[in-house]
Amino acid sequence: MNDLPMIRVVDVHKRFGTLEVLKGVSFDVHRGSVVSMIGASGSGKSTLLRCINHLEVPSAGDIFIEGESLCFRGAADGARKPRSLAEINRIRRDLGIVFQQFNLWPHMTVLGNVTEAPQRVRGMSRKDAIALGEACLARVHLRDKAHEYPARLSGGQQQRVAIARALAMQPKVMLFDEPTSSLDPELTDEVLAVMRELADDGTTMIVVTHEMGFAKDVSDQVMFLHNGLIEEEGPPAQVFGAPRSERLRQFISKYVQ
Amino acid sequence: MSDSLREILDLQLFWEFRTVLLRGLAVNFYVFAAAAVLALILGLGAALLRNSRFSPLRWLGALHVEVFRNAPDYVMVVWVHFVLPLLIGAVLHSRFEFDPFVSAMIALGFVYSGYFAETFRAGIEAIPAGHLEAARSLGMGEGLILRRIILPQVVRSMLPESINQFISLFKATTIVSLIAVPDLMYQVSMITQQQMRPLPLYTGAAITYFVIVLVAGSSLRVLADRWRAKILA
Numbered sequence: 001m002n003d004l005p006m007i008r009v010v011d012v013h014k015r016f017g018t019l020e021v022l023k024g025v026s027f028d029v030h031r032g033s034v035v036s037m038i039g040a041s042g043s044g045k046s047t048l049l050r051c052i053n054h055l056e057v058p059s060a061g062d063i064f065i066e067g068e069s070l071c072f073r074g075a076a077d078g079a080r081k082p083r084s085l086a087e088i089n090r091i092r093r094d095l096g097i098v099f100q101q102f103n104l105w106p107h108m109t110v111l112g113n114v115t116e117a118p119q120r121v122r123g124m125s126r127k128d129a130i131a132l133g134e135a136c137l138a139r140v141h142l143r144d145k146a147h148e149y150p151a152r153l154s155g156g157q158q159q160r161v162a163i164a165r166a167l168a169m170q171p172k173v174m175l176f177d178e179p180t181s182s183l184d185p186e187l188t189d190e191v192l193a194v195m196r197e198l199a200d201d202g203t204t205m206i207v208v209t210h211e212m213g214f215a216k217d218v219s220d221q222v223m224f225l226h227n228g229l230i231e232e233e234g235p236p237a238q239v240f241g242a243p244r245s246e247r248l249r250q251f252i253s254k255y256v257q
Numbered sequence: 258m259s260d261s262l263r264e265i266l267d268l269q270l271f272w273e274f275r276t277v278l279l280r281g282l283a284v285n286f287y288v289f290a291a292a293a294v295l296a297l298i299l300g301l302g303a304a305l306l307r308n309s310r311f312s313p314l315r316w317l318g319a320l321h322v323e324v325f326r327n328a329p330d331y332v333m334v335v336w337v338h339f340v341l342p343l344l345i346g347a348v349l350h351s352r353f354e355f356d357p358f359v360s361a362m363i364a365l366g367f368v369y370s371g372y373f374a375e376t377f378r379a380g381i382e383a384i385p386a387g388h389l390e391a392a393r394s395l396g397m398g399e400g401l402i403l404r405r406i407i408l409p410q411v412v413r414s415m416l417p418e419s420i421n422q423f424i425s426l427f428k429a430t431t432i433v434s435l436i437a438v439p440d441l442m443y444q445v446s447m448i449t450q451q452q453m454r455p456l457p458l459y460t461g462a463a464i465t466y467f468v469i470v471l472v473a474g475s476s477l478r479v480l481a482d483r484w485r486a487k488i489l490a
Contacts, residue, residue, distance in 0.1 A: 053394050086398070093396040103387035106488040107409045117395035120405065149487055162391075169395055 012061035023228040036215035039225035096166030104150040111146040136164040156187030271461030281444035295366025300373025326371030333364040361433040380411035
């Protein structure tokens with residue numbers, strides 16, 4: 001069981017009408033590793049990440065979470081049937097995602113945001129959920145903000161709450177969709193610092209980012225997407241130090257000072 | 258001051274009959290509460306239909322809104338009380354009639370559900386898609402999302418507009434005397450005929466309604482603003 005990759009993406013395609021955003025992407029993510037996805041806007045990296053949480057449904061291909069198919073259910077006769085929403089929701093519990101826009105629920109306190117899913121989806125008691133929620137808030141250094149409403153927090157604090165909210169489901173994988181892209185520069189560091197700590201704790205992470213410093217220092221594997229395909233991948237030293245393709249060289253010269 | 262003017266402003270008679278008038282006012286509140294509950298339930302239902310993925314359901318929701326929003330209160334009250342029972346009776350092959358209170362509740366509840374549906378819909382559409390995605394990504398089902406993420410936000414965002422609609426609905430309850438629901442206006446007419454003094458009671462009724470609407474409306478607005486302020490940036 002432990003030999004299975006945590007996530008296996010197999011030949012995933014995604015079309016929006018006539019536009020093919022992903023043109024057959026495959027890769028593995030192993031337990032405890034941090035994978036960064038870089039690439040220009042429109043290269044398909046966010047779409048790919050959203051496919052892994054089934055927020056986008058792949059047009060073709062499949063994704064396996066510890067060997068279990070995200071998109072299809074094998075029937076007795078060998079036919080593959082699309083999974084029901086209930087099954088997808090069950091699998092989603094193990095896939096935490098953090099969005100560019102934070103997406104905290106404004107009518108709940110910080111603690112309410114964090115305890116909502118453990119209580120209502122995992123069926124935890126209120127007491128246990130609060131204990132867990134406070135522990136998760138401590139991991140993002142915001143325990144003292146538990147009873148504030150999101151509107152009272154800075155963008156960086158809101159994003160850290162969003163990380164705590166995803167952590168509270170105790171997911172197997174954390175997915176980050178440009179988590180610092182809508183933050184002012186002086187607020188990105190506090191979010192990146194929290195993400196570094198998660199990586200150090202052995203959290204399996206896939207991070208779509210424009211923060212090349214983070215990709216370079218923290219990831220085990222970097223993937224460069226271009227026009228819906230993985231153009232180049234490898235350990236950060238190789239991808240940033242010895243890029244093979246001209247496109248990656250151009251991209252790096254633009255983004256890395 | 259002329260006699261007729263003094264008569265208009267004389268509230269003595271109003272005070273004299275205060276118990277029965279108060280009982281009438283209570284009926285206004287009952288009709289209001291029953292119609293409001295019905296209007297909210299039907300309005301939410303119609304709003305959800307209009308957001309449905311299936312086009313026939315969307316059309317049904319739109320039809321509901323257009324029919325009832327465009328029906329005059331008075332016509333609906335009369336039609337529900339006098340015509341609808343005949344139609345139901347024809348289907349059931351027996352005599353059928355509504356209690357006037359029930360007719361009033363159905364008529365006003367349906368008319369105002371048309372307005373509430375649009376308010377609910379605007380509130381639902383105002384919720385950023387990201388809030389729902391965040392909920393889905395945590396494995397929350399659609400029913401749970403509606404109950405925990407959508408409705409609490411919709412209620413807050415639709416409050417200012419729905420306070421206006423509640424006030425209109427309360428004012429609309431004054432026409433139910435036309436089908437003999439014993440509300441304040443009904444009692445006023447009865448006493449007026451009995452005492453043969455047409456004017457003073459109507460002034461009292463007008464002042465009563467005005468004060469209630471003013472006080473309830475403005476205090477609800479203050480409360481709503483305070484409650485909403487917590488979650489707005």
